[in-house]
Amino acid sequence: xxxxxxxxxxxxxxxxxxxxxxxxxxxxxxxxxxxxxxxxxxxxxxxxxxxxxxxxxxxxxxxxxxxxxxxxxxxxxxxxxxxxxxxxxxxxxxxxxxxxxxxxxxxxxxxxxxxxxxxxxxxxxxxxxxxxxxxxxxxxxxxxxxx
Amino acid sequence: xxxxxxxxxxxxxxxxxxxxxxxxxxxxxxxxxxxxxxxxxxxxxxxxxxxxxxxxxxxxxxxxxxxxxxxxxxxxxxxxxxxxxxxxxxxxxxxxxxxxxxxxxxxxxxxxxxxxxxxxxxxxxxxxxxxxxxxxxxxxxxxxxxx
DNA sequence: ATTATTCGTAACTATTATTGTTACATGAAA
DNA sequence: TTTCATGTAACAATAATAGTTACGAATAAT
Numbered sequence: 326x327x328x329x330x331x332x333x334x335x336x337x338x339x340x341x342x343x344x345x346x347x348x349x350x351x352x353x354x355x356x357x358x359x360x361x362x363x364x365x366x367x368x369x370x371x372x373x374x375x376x377x378x379x380x381x382x383x384x385x386x387x388x389x390x391x392x393x394x395x396x397x398x399x400x401x402x403x404x405x406x407x408x409x410x411x412x413x414x415x416x417x418x419x420x421x422x423x424x425x426x427x428x429x430x431x432x433x434x435x436x437x438x439x440x441x442x443x444x445x446x447x448x449x450x451x452x453x454x455x456x457x458x459x460x461x462x463x464x465x466x467x468x469x470x471x472x
Numbered sequence: 473x474x475x476x477x478x479x480x481x482x483x484x485x486x487x488x489x490x491x492x493x494x495x496x497x498x499x500x501x502x503x504x505x506x507x508x509x510x511x512x513x514x515x516x517x518x519x520x521x522x523x524x525x526x527x528x529x530x531x532x533x534x535x536x537x538x539x540x541x542x543x544x545x546x547x548x549x550x551x552x553x554x555x556x557x558x559x560x561x562x563x564x565x566x567x568x569x570x571x572x573x574x575x576x577x578x579x580x581x582x583x584x585x586x587x588x589x590x591x592x593x594x595x596x597x598x599x600x601x602x603x604x605x606x607x608x609x610x611x612x613x614x615x616x617x618x619x
Numbered sequence: 620a621t622t623a624t625t626c627g628t629a630a631c632t633a634t635t636a637t638t639g640t641t642a643c644a645t646g647a648a649a
Numbered sequence: 650t651t652t653c654a655t656g657t658a659a660c661a662a663t664a665a666t667a668g669t670t671a672c673g674a675a676t677a678a679t
Binding site for chain 2: 459
Binding site for chain 4: 329331
């Protein structure tokens, strides 16, 4: 099954934005992400609605941050993307009539819930500023050929 | 995105098998799971190859366990299904050239790895015998209308 | 004002994964 | 030898994501 890479993709885009002062157009970002401008707008729309980024039209328009990087957690972004589903694996039916299936769903569901909580905690504890610092530290060693 | 329910489905099937002495045919199980016999065979094939269940052909044939329920963990089953991918979310490209993307992948990847470890630990610590006991305890309260 | 730029969004196509179905071969018991 | 049941290949159906095209709306430069 193909994995959903929207979170990675949007973080990639935001990090490129963080490296610049001027707004970046959807086309700029599309080139960074090796995709299409419409896909960028579609993905960024959630972040705009969540007040994480702002978009401007016309000359000099494009995407820029709506608040400081240190005040934007990965969890904020994850939630803004509207992707509550973390796992590929899950129950066949949400409300099964079969008691056997109910037991199975409970056990699997509990385990998934715990793992999801760990993941969300990690996301909550990491900001875009952290990520940018991480990137800059890594870029010190290898040459920073951003693309 | 649709979730992969093979783990839940196969556990459901195995629990029904656990409630019976005689082997169950793929058709029997397909009725339990509200699906097709070929799908059942396809899914069970992995468990057979892993030595968790055995299949017999002809009259009186069908599926039965190859070893005691207490010696089969949920992790064994998970692995037997050949589904190493737990998460829907993941990196866009595995080996990105862009340094920014590499940083993003590292952060996301670490978080996912931790969450996956938690999940696998939970699966490893729970056997089919536990699951069957859980079911029987639950069935004491409500009437056991298995289906 | 007019033009060029850029986002917003709808509609459609392409790709891919899973699931469901059909068909037929193989093996085992009655 | 007939019936039952698995093993498996091939194909269709379903569904989600991503990519593309097209056009409308807003904004800045001229």
